[in-house]
Amino acid sequence: MNISEKYEIAGLVIKHALKCGADEVAVAISDSASSHIEIREQKIDRLQESISNGLSLTLYVEKKYSSHSTNHLKKTELLKFVEGAVAATKFLSEDEFRYLPDPERYYKGGGEDLKTLDSSINTLDAKTKIDLARQAENEIYGSDDRIVSITASYDDSISRDVFVTSNGFKGESDGSFAGISASVSVKGETGRPSDYWGEYSLHFADLIKTGIGKTALERTLKKLDPKKISSGKYTMIVDNMVVGNLLGPFIAALYGSSMYQKNSFLIGKTNTKVSAEVLSITDDPLMVRGFGSRHFDQEGIRAEKREVIENGILRNYFIGTYYGRKLNLPPTTISPSNLVFRTGAKDQQALIKLVSKGVLVTGFNGGNCNGSTGDFSYGIEGFLIEKGEIVHPVNEMNISGNMIDFWNTLAEIGNDPYKYGSYLTPSMLFDNTDFSGL
Numbered sequence: 311m312n313i314s315e316k317y318e319i320a321g322l323v324i325k326h327a328l329k330c331g332a333d334e335v336a337v338a339i340s341d342s343a344s345s346h347i348e349i350r351e352q353k354i355d356r357l358q359e360s361i362s363n364g365l366s367l368t369l370y371v372e373k374k375y376s377s378h379s380t381n382h383l384k385k386t387e388l389l390k391f392v393e394g395a396v397a398a399t400k401f402l403s404e405d406e407f408r409y410l411p412d413p414e415r416y417y418k419g420g421g422e423d424l425k426t427l428d429s430s431i432n433t434l435d436a437k438t439k440i441d442l443a444r445q446a447e448n449e450i451y452g453s454d455d456r457i458v459s460i461t462a463s464y465d466d467s468i469s470r471d472v473f474v475t476s477n478g479f480k481g482e483s484d485g486s487f488a489g490i491s492a493s494v495s496v497k498g499e500t501g502r503p504s505d506y507w508g509e510y511s512l513h514f515a516d517l518i519k520t521g522i523g524k525t526a527l528e529r530t531l532k533k534l535d536p537k538k539i540s541s542g543k544y545t546m547i548v549d550n551m552v553v554g555n556l557l558g559p560f561i562a563a564l565y566g567s568s569m570y571q572k573n574s575f576l577i578g579k580t581n582t583k584v585s586a587e588v589l590s591i592t593d594d595p596l597m598v599r600g601f602g603s604r605h606f607d608q609e610g611i612r613a614e615k616r617e618v619i620e621n622g623i624l625r626n627y628f629i630g631t632y633y634g635r636k637l638n639l640p641p642t643t644i645s646p647s648n649l650v651f652r653t654g655a656k657d658q659q660a661l662i663k664l665v666s667k668g669v670l671v672t673g674f675n676g677g678n679c680n681g682s683t684g685d686f687s688y689g690i691e692g693f694l695i696e697k698g699e700i701v702h703p704v705n706e707m708n709i710s711g712n713m714i715d716f717w718n719t720l721a722e723i724g725n726d727p728y729k730y731g732s733y734l735t736p737s738m739l740f741d742n743t744d745f746s747g748l
């Protein structure tokens with residue numbers, strides 16, 4: 311289905327919904343294609359390919375709100391779908407805050423190409439994809455007697471969407487993704503540790519295609535025969551791949567929905583200190599080739615670069631139109647895009663050299679954070695650091711604390727932002743983190 315056909319369908323749906331009694335309407339139409347290939351023991355263990363399309367319908371009827379979806383896009387079926395959706399919405403409770411955004415806030419078009427789409431991914435044949443997964447496994451297959459299992463994978467996806475509202479928004483977005491990964495488990499004296507590595511890109515030509523299996527094995531072998539350490543306060547370095555586990559609850563507390571539901575420990579904290587001064591985070595939706603890049607958010611609101619945390623001071627929440635009205639706060643955007651961190655001058659190895667006694671955390675195993683208070687407890691795995699050197703792997707430990715207190719112990723930020731996601735997290739060093747044995 312091409313863009314023109316999607317717009318034609320969206321226009322038909324909006325027109326019919328209004329005819330059936332809707333006051334306002336929003337329609338999103340998407341199509342996507344994806345593939346997933348797994349190689350185990352030199353054989354194809356899984357090969358999945360899918361093509362899908364669908365329509366999402368948002369209705370505002372007599373101050374009542376509902377959302378619906380279907381993948382039946384033939385005209386006669388769509389018209390019946392719309393009629394049923396409008397009729398059902400009339401039975402719901404009124405909500406005076408439910409109506410479309412101010413059209414002045416919509417993206418009007420003309421933005422720079424953010425290069426989020428690589429159409430060539432659609433032209434790749436199955437053999438090319440299978441060979442890439444095989445190559446990742448072949449790099450290490452039979453290379454070490456301690457290897458128990460290897461799983462190598464290739465994944466890709468491509469999508470094209472349009473979004474149209476009855477009060478004037480019309481826009482399209484697209485995206486693609488390709489990745490190669492390998493996970494490895496090995497047999498040690500005290501267990502069977504496992505780890506993985508992956509390379510990912512929005513564009514196939516930019517995808518690193520070698521070294522994945524070797525890196526996965528190296529990471530796994532380092533975890534052999536871990537030991538517990540004594541409970542206490544330690545300097546903690548968190549690897550850039552997993553900082554997002556600790557950042558997640560902090561960002562979730564910035565959502566308008568969390569604040570309205572009293573499930574945020576950052577309510578009323580605008581322009582106050584919520585972390586150490588070394589932390590500065592910018593939400594940048596307009597990065598070229600960014601994993602979270604966009605010209606508009608899920609409501610059609612034009613994308614803008616904005617400070618989230620500036621030198622430890624909270625500057626902005628993520629507030630969509632609806633919760634902005636309910637909270638009587640100015641709306642910003644409904645969700646983050648690319649979170650960019652102001653980096654420091656040291657890489658992870660240089661951060662390790664700073665530590666007299668501490669722990670490098672490379673993984674999290676369960677745990678939770680109380681959204682309303684910020685109290686948290688997480689299981690961790692990683693490595694003991696003594697006198698600036700890695701000593702041995704560590705497991706069966708957990709960390710605990712309070713999110714605001716914890717982020718105020720942030721002492722150093724690395725210069726190694728994670729490249730393969732919308733959270734560009736560097737390695738981070740925290741002082742005096744509470745560790746305890748499980």
